[in-house]
Amino acid sequence: MPRRKGGGEGQQFAFYMDLLGHDVINSNQAVLSYLELIYSNPAADKKIKAFAEKALTHVRTSTLLVENVKRLIATRTLDLQSMKPVDIVRTVERAHLEVSRFYPGKRIRIKFDSKPSQALAVGDSYAADLVLSVLLTAVRLDPGDEVDLKVDLREGTFGQRQAWVLRLEDRNIALPAFLNGGGVEETYSQDISTAVKTTGMLFAQMAAKNLGGDFEAHALVHGEKRSGAVFTITLVKAGGTQ
């Protein structure tokens, strides 16, 4: 695992967060498992199963919130030099499987517009978590049961560095207005009530920045009839020039 640096108050916060996260995840384990029992019970009727499925999604979301905050703490103190490269193509494919499991009631389709055979980026498991988090957020914000995501992965630059630019587009998302400008972090510091709804994007932006890259979220169609969303993740190429 990558080495971490930092200390003081941040370390104390991380310690309390770790304790809280551990206990919340334990509770979620119990709720999740009993709900699974209800869901798989042949005696349960369709409506009960539908309620159980909704509850399952909420418990998974609660776990994800805890994990995102834990990851946020971890990414703040990452040492990029000790990280292993991650293949973004495989990462998107794995995230697709994971998100489909997360939302069993939704049919999630991913179509690559442009896909290299391999795209190695700096970021280790944190980059994989970042991609998963953005994908989960996109599916969460899409109100439909059929989710179609258009994915484009191509080479680019970020500052002076070579990078991989991953673009995810969903035409059905109603992106919260506060995210339209892409300034995720600033908005979070202003309005915590909206912040908790999209912690995944805050994590994505902070993680991307801490990994030397970037993350942005924009509406696909601007103006009064805003609709759709584009999420752009930029990650530094593994072995890319400085």
Next chain:
Amino acid sequence: MTSVLIVDDELFIVELYRDILQLRGYKVVGTAFDGEEALKKYGGSQEKPDVIIMDHRMPIMNGVEATKEIMRMNPRQKVIFVSADVLVEKEARDAGAVEFLPKPFRMDDLIEKMEKIAVLRR
């Protein structure tokens, strides 16, 4: 019937595993709430459990230490390690755990790993 020893410091988690494993036809032969209690129960039992489900973060003795001690007593013992701390996976496997499940997991995933072990025993 595959026998199981459950080790976790949270009573509701122990009850959860017991409920589900018994429902799926497994025999829960014992429970322990910390690593030391697990060692006492394991060492004192005539018939060793086929599988131990081991948590990590517990008082008195953690799961990694308990697993090391159990493997010293019986290197063939099968331990499935379950923890909310994904960072302990390597330590757990080094200690001798054959499987690792990060919490929260689907019960089907635990059953799948239990079945894998049961098949190897046959």
